[in-house]
Amino acid sequence: MLTVLANPTRFMALSGRVLPWLAMAAAGLLVAGFALVFLTVPDDYQQGATVRIMYVHVPAAWLSLFLYLIMAMAAVGTLVWRHPVADVAQKAAAPIGAAFTFLCLVTGAIWGKPMWGTWWVWDARLTSELVLLLIYLGIMGLWRAFEEPSAAARAVAVMTLVGLVNLPVIKFSVDWWNTLHQPASVFRLDGPTIHSSMLWPLLIVAAGFSLLALALHLSGMRTEILRRRVRALTLQQARRSEVDLGHIRASGAGL
Amino acid sequence: MRAFVAIIRRDLLIASRIGGAGALPLVFFLMLVTLIPFAIGPDLNLLSRIGPAILWLAAALATLIGLDRLFQADAEDGSLDLILASALPAELAIVAKGFAHWLTTGLPLALCSPLFGLLLALTPQAMMDVAASLLVGTPALTFAGVTGAALTARLRRGGLILSILVTPLMIPALIFGVSAAQAASVGAASFFAPFLVLCAISLLSIVIAAVAGAAALRGP
Numbered sequence: 458m459l460t461v462l463a464n465p466t467r468f469m470a471l472s473g474r475v476l477p478w479l480a481m482a483a484a485g486l487l488v489a490g491f492a493l494v495f496l497t498v499p500d501d502y503q504q505g506a507t508v509r510i511m512y513v514h515v516p517a518a519w520l521s522l523f524l525y526l527i528m529a530m531a532a533v534g535t536l537v538w539r540h541p542v543a544d545v546a547q548k549a550a551a552p553i554g555a556a557f558t559f560l561c562l563v564t565g566a567i568w569g570k571p572m573w574g575t576w577w578v579w580d581a582r583l584t585s586e587l588v589l590l591l592i593y594l595g596i597m598g599l600w601r602a603f604e605e606p607s608a609a610a611r612a613v614a615v616m617t618l619v620g621l622v623n624l625p626v627i628k629f630s631v632d633w634w635n636t637l638h639q640p641a642s643v644f645r646l647d648g649p650t651i652h653s654s655m656l657w658p659l660l661i662v663a664a665g666f667s668l669l670a671l672a673l674h675l676s677g678m679r680t681e682i683l684r685r686r687v688r689a690l691t692l693q694q695a696r697r698s699e700v701d702l703g704h705i706r707a708s709g710a711g712l
Numbered sequence: 713m714r715a716f717v718a719i720i721r722r723d724l725l726i727a728s729r730i731g732g733a734g735a736l737p738l739v740f741f742l743m744l745v746t747l748i749p750f751a752i753g754p755d756l757n758l759l760s761r762i763g764p765a766i767l768w769l770a771a772a773l774a775t776l777i778g779l780d781r782l783f784q785a786d787a788e789d790g791s792l793d794l795i796l797a798s799a800l801p802a803e804l805a806i807v808a809k810g811f812a813h814w815l816t817t818g819l820p821l822a823l824c825s826p827l828f829g830l831l832l833a834l835t836p837q838a839m840m841d842v843a844a845s846l847l848v849g850t851p852a853l854t855f856a857g858v859t860g861a862a863l864t865a866r867l868r869r870g871g872l873i874l875s876i877l878v879t880p881l882m883i884p885a886l887i888f889g890v891s892a893a894q895a896a897s898v899g900a901a902s903f904f905a906p907f908l909v910l911c912a913i914s915l916l917s918i919v920i921a922a923v924a925g926a927a928a929l930r931g932p
Contacts, residue, residue, distance in 0.1 A: 536927065588880050595877040599863070602873045608931065612863045615928045616877060619859055622920060623881055626913070633909075634891070689765040 463542055465682055472675050479672040486665030493658040510568040512659060518559035521589060524554030524670060528596075529621045532614035544610035544680075545685075548600060549615065549677030555593035555671055560587055581635040585628045592620045592703035606685065715800040716808045737774045737817040738824055739817035743771035745828050756833040763832035764842050764893035770828075771821050771846055772882050775853040780874050782813055782858065783865035783929065792865070792929070802926035808920060810858040818850030838893070841903060845892040845910060852885035852914040855921035862925030884913050 459638055494512045528550040534543030565583065566576045603609030647691065748766050751783035759766075786792035795805050818913060825846050829839040859879035864870030888910040 461750075492898050591876075591880045595873070596874055598873050602864070602867055602870065608866065611931065612928055615924050616863055618782065619881070619920060619924045623884075626916070627880070630887040630909075634887040649884060 463538075463540055467477070467544055468542055468681060469682060472679055476672060476675050476679070479668055479675065483665055483668035483672050486661055486668060489659055490662035490665050493661065496657055498658055504572060507568060507571050508590060508655075510564050512662045514561060514564040514568060515659060516663040517557045517564060518586065520666060520670050521554055521558040521561050521586065523667070524550050524557060524674075525589070525593075525617075525624075527674070528554065530618040535610050535614040536618075540684075541607075541680075544606065545678050545681045546674070547610060547613060549674055549681055551593060551597050551600065551613075553673050553677065555590060555597060558586060558590045558593055562590065579635065581628075581632045584631045584635070585624075586633050588627055588631070589624065592624075592691065596620070606688075715798060716804055719795065719800075720812045720815075721809040723809060724815060727812070727816045737777055740772050740777055741821050741824070742828065744773060745831060760833040760835070760838075762836060763829060763834045764845075765890050766832060767805060767828060767842050768826050768849075768890045769847070770887060771818070771825075771850060772853055772879075772886055773801050774779070774821060775817055775850065775857055775882075776875050776878065777817070779813075779857040779861045779878070780864065780871040782809060782861040782863050784861075784867075784870065785863050796929060798890045802929060803922040806858060806862065806925040806929070807918060807922050810855050810918070811922070813858070814851055818846075822846035822850055833886045841895055842893040845889045845900060845907060848914055849885050849889040849892075852910070852917040853882055854886040854916075855917040856881040858921040858922050859928075862921075862928040865929060866931070881917075884911065885917070886915060 487513045490512070492510055499508065500506050500508065527546055531546035531550065534540050535547060562583070565586075569578070570576050596616055599613050599616055600609050605613065745766060752758065783792060786795065796802050798805075800808075822843055826839040829842055834842065853929050857874075857878050859881065860874045861870075863877065864874045867873070888906040892903055892906040892910055895906070
């Protein structure tokens with residue numbers, strides 16, 4: 458399947474056909490999921506209505522890692538097969554992943570204020586999510602620093618894989634750091650184990666958000682491919698007009 | 713092996729003739745340590761409590777200095793291409809350059825840290841802990857930086873993006889370095905557990921920098 462998709466023209470044709478269905482499925486699942494969340498899910502006996510923040514927060518946290526994984530797989534494609542579609546997949550995933558990471562942090566802060574009484578704690582999970590956001594931002598900055606897209610793709614691929622090796626180390630060390638400094642006051646949300654009336658809407662919403670992320674990723678890839686075509690055409694045009702100018706100048710000198 | 717030593721000797725020679733070898737990073741280190749008391753006040757009790765953390769933070773920032781020129785200067789005058797084309801594997805060449813960079817930044821910082829500990833009212837035991845943890849921990853900082861330097865080697869202006877990429881990679885070394893360095897001042901925590909993990913992180917960083925840096929430098 459990957460070899461079929463590896464041709465950019467075929468990728469554009471296929472993704473153009475899949476994308477509307479994907480987007481509609483994502484919208485349907487999200488509408489259904491949130492209808493369940495707001496109509497049927499009971500208020501939590503401790504947290505009241507704020508528990509509904511979970512239905513954005515948890516999928517966002519999950520997708521922040523999932524998109525990094527997509528980026529890492531595309532990075533392998535870039536380094537091993539040097540394939541332009543892999544470059545494009547890598548580039549399109551970074552801003553979406555950063556957006557979900559940011560969404561996770563913001564909803565977490567909004568949830569934390571009424572529940573924990575503070576917007577932010579240097580809890581191990583929060584801190585590693587923040588570091589993940591920093592790594593995403595660094596990767597997006599690295600994309601912009603290069604002029605040549607293929608050189609950028611290679612550097613970013615190396616950085617993404619270095620980040621993939623480092624993320625568990627960072628997670629592990631942040632856990633160590635946190636448990637060392639505040640062992641007694643670790644915040645725990647595992648009060649009630651989650652009931653099936655809350656779990657099903659969560660799974661539906663998570664599936665909806667995943668399809669949304671995939672749809673955004675596909676459309677981002679399509680935009681990037683078109684952008685590269687425009688760039689190639691512009692360069693071609695510039696080269697041709699340069700040749701024309703040189704021709705006119707030469708004939709002018711002949712006169 | 714001879715090529716490995718030759719790269720180290722060449723980089724040390726360049727550093728001694730241009731940058732004053734390890735002197736400038738040391739001055740910057742001293743500058744950072746001097747700035748902190750101005751920001752938080754000259755309370756010696758507070759300073760001795762957070763002193764190890766200050767020294768580690770200053771070491772991490774001082775390591776970033778000059779990193780952007782590590783491969784860039786060689787890429788500009790063409791010697792990078794010669795190094796990559798030589799019989800020495802690119803991975804080892806990167807380790808040699810990183811080691812030379814550490815000899816002129818990390819090592820002097822670690823050796824002089826007891827002196828700066830005096831300014832922060834550290835106890836002798838704390839000074840020894842800080843120096844030991846910096847000695848085994850600064851390679852982790854340097855080689856995290858070497859990875860970033862290899863990625864940005866062919867960029868005209870790579871300084872800022874380099875720091876942004878490298879700083880998150882320094883977090884593990886910082887955490888374990890500070891917890892080893894604070895063992896004496898905090899008391900309860902043991903010194904050896906974080907110290908050994910710090911050694912492991914340093915060794916791991918060297919391997920990651922060698923492999924990733926070679927992949928980045930070989931380029932398309």
